[in-house]
Amino acid sequence: MTDQLTTTRSKVEQGMARRRRAEGRFRLYGVLSVGFGLLCLVVLFGNILSQGSSAFRQTVLQAEILLDQEYLGLNNQSPVNELRNGNYEGLIKQYLRNTAEVSSRSERRALYGLVSVGAHWQLQDAVLANPDLLGSTLSIELIMDDNVDQWFKHERDEGGAGRLNELQLGWLEQWVAEGRLKSRFSTTFFTNGDSREPELAGVHGAIMGTLLTLMVTFLLSFPIGVAAAIYLEEFAPKNRITEIVEININNLAAVPSITFGLLGLAIFINIFGVSRSTPLIGGLVLTLMTLPTIIISGRAAIKSVPPSIREAAFGLGASKMQVVFHHVLPLAMPGMLTGTIIGMAQALGETAPLLMIGMIAFVVDVPGFITDPSTVLPVQIFLWSDSPEQAFTERTSGAIIVLLTFLIMMNTVAVRLRRRLERRW
Template sequence: MTNLTTREKVERSMKRRRASESRFRAYGVASVVFGLLCLVILFTDILRNGVSAFEQTVMDVSIELDGDYLGIDSQADDSAIKLANFDGLVKRHFDREVQPERRDRRQLFSLISAGASWQLQKMVLEDPSLVGQTVNVALLMDDDVDQWFKHYRGHSAHPVLNETQLGWLNQWADEGRLHTNFNTLFFTNGDSSEPELAGIRGAITGTFLTLMVTFLLSFPIGIAAAIYLEEFAPRNKITEFVEININNLAAVPSITFGLLGLAIFINLFGVARSTPLVGGLVLTLMTLPTIIISSRAAIKAVPPSIREAAYGLGASKMQVVFHHVLPLALPGMLTGTIIGMAQALGETAPLLMIGMIAFVVDVPGFITDPSTVLPVQIYLWSNGSEAAFTERTSGAIIVLLCFLITMNAAAVWLRRKLERRW
C-alpha cells in the first residue's frame, strides 16, 4: 500500500470525492429549488383560491318596482324610500315567479343576498321616477349560491344547498340568468357578516391612515436619529448603548411592541383603542430601527470628499449636514423608509394587541375613528367558517401582496436611481 506514489493515491481518492462533490452540489440545488418551489406553491395557492373573489354571482331579474306595495311614488323623498320595504318586494317577486311550496319559501329566499334589497333601494334613491316601472337588474345572490355557481356547478350534491334549491339554481343557470360580474362591492364595502357584502374598503382606508401616521412620525424621527448617530454623536459608551439598543430592537418580536402599545399608549396615556392613531404609534416604534439602520447606511455612503469640500467653504457642521449630506443621502433614506413601511403594512400581531381587530363596518374617516387594517382583516376573515370568506381572505391577500410588490418595486427603482449617481 505504502508503495503507491502520491499521484496514484490522489487518483484513487477521486471516485469517492467526485461522488461526494456531486452529492453536495445536489443538496445545494435541492435547497434553492425547495425555496423557490415554496414561493411558487404559495403564490399559486393564493391566486387559485383568491381570483374568484373578484367575481360575484348575480341573477338577471325583471322586477316591478311596485309603488303601491312599497308605499312610495315617483316623487318620494329619500327618507320615505329608506323606509320602504324593498326586502319584501324582492321576496314577493321570487314568491310569484317560482311559486314554491310553502315550506320551501325560506329556502328560496335564502338564495338571495340581503344586499339585493339595498341594490333596489339604491336604484330608487338615485332615480325615484323608476317607481312603478319594471326594471332589469342583476340581483346579488347569497354567498352559498355564489360558491356553488363558481365552483360546484355540475356536482349533484352540495353540503349547504338542498335538492330543491339546486333544482331552482340549475334552472336559472341553464336559462343563462345566473352569471358573474366584477365584484365591485369587494372594493367599496366595509366588513360585513355576510360574505357577499364584505369588502376591504374599510381595511384599506384604515391601513392608509395607520401608515400615514407611521410615516409622518417615523420618517422625520428616523432620519433625525440617523443624522445624530452618524454625524454628531460622540464615540462613547452612551452612543454605543443607543446603537446596541437600535440593533436589538430591530430583532425584537413585533408582538412585544403591541404589549407596549397596550400598556403605555392605551392604558397609561389613554389613547383610544382600535384607532389608526395608536396603530400608527406602535408601528412607528416598530419600524424606527429599520429606518434608522438604512438611513445611517445612506449617510455613510455619501463620499467624505463632499463634506470636506463644504467644510472648506466655511460651512458649519449643521450646514454641511443639512445642505450637502442630507440631500445626497435622501434617496437611500427613502428606500429604507419604503421598506420599513412595507414591513409595517404587512404587520398583524402588534395590532391585535391594541384592538384593531374590532369588527368595523364603517369606513374610518380620521385617525381617531375605530378601524382595522388589511392584514388584520385577512386574519379575521380567515377565521370565518363560510367558504366564501376563505375566498375573500385570499382575495384580500392578493390585494395586500399587490401593495407590497408596488412598494418594494418603488424601493428597488429608487435604489437603482441612486446607484446611477455614483
C-alpha cells in the same frame, strides 16, 4: 528525482480533483436549495391563487323588478328618509314568488333564502341615486346567498348540492337554463366593508384602515428616523452613552413585534387614553416598530457618502450644518427612502401588535379619518380565517392576494427608487 516529481504531481492533481468535486457538490446544493425555495413559493402562491381567485367573482340573478310606487308608497318627490326606508325587500320577495311556484311558508322561506339578505340595498341605492326610477321596471343583478354562490362556482359542475335542498336546486337549475343565474366580477369585494354575510363582505374598510395607518406611520417614523440617524452619525459624541443607544437600537430591530403592541397598550392607551382600534393608535405602534429599521438604514446611507464630499465642503468654508444638510443628506436620501419603504412594507404585514391594541374589532363602516374605528388587511384576514363559513375561506385567500399585491408594489417602488436616485462612487 523524476519519480518523486511524478508522485508529487499526482498528489496535487488528486487534491485538485477532490476540490473540484467538493466545489461541484457545493454548487449543486446551492442550486437544489434555490430550486426547493422556488418550488415552495410556487406551491404557496399557487394554493393561494387557486383558493382566492373565486373571491373576485360573484353569483348574481338577472332580474326585472317593477318599482311599484303604490306598493312602496313613494314617488320621485318623496324625502330621502322615506326613500331610504321603503320596503324594497318586499319587492324582491314579490318578484321571486312570480318566477317560481311555491305553495307553503317553508317553500317561500327556502326561495327567499337563495337571495342575499343585502340584495334590497341594491334597490335602495338605485332609487336614492335616481328617484325617477320609481314606477318603472329596473333591470338589476341581485346578489345571491353565499350557499348559492359556492354551489354555482364550485359544486355545480361536480353534481354536488352543498347546503341546498332539492327544491332550491330545481329553482337554481331553472334559472341557469334561462341564462339568468351567472357569475360576474365581484365589485362588492372591493367596495364593501366587513359583514357577517360572506357574500357582502369586502376589503374596502380594511384597505382604507391600512392606508390611514400607514400614513400615520410614515408621517411619524420618517422624520424621526431620519433625524435620529443624522444625529447619531454626524453630531453625537462617541462615548459610552451613545454606544448604549446604538446597541439598543440594533436590539430593538430584532424584538418580537407583539412587544411593541404591549408597549402601545401600556403607554398610548392606558396612560394617554388614545382610542382603541383606530388608525391613530395603529400608526403610533407601528412607528415604534419601524423606527429601528429606518434609523439603521439611514445611518448606513449616510456612511455610504464618500468622505471627499465632506472634505470638499469643509474646504470651501461650509459649516457642519451646511455640510450635512446641503451635501450629505441629499446624497443619502435615496438609501433612507428605500429603508423607509422596506420598513413600511414590514409594518403593512404586521398583525400581532395590532391585535394587542384592539384592532381585531368587527368594523362595518369604512373609516374616513385617523380617529375612526377601523381594521387593517392582516387583521381582516385573521378574522375571516376564523369564520366557519366556506365562503369566508375564499375571501381570506382573496384578501391575502390583495395584501401581497400591496407588498409587491411597495417593494417594487423601493427597488426602482433606489436604482433611479442612487449614485455610484
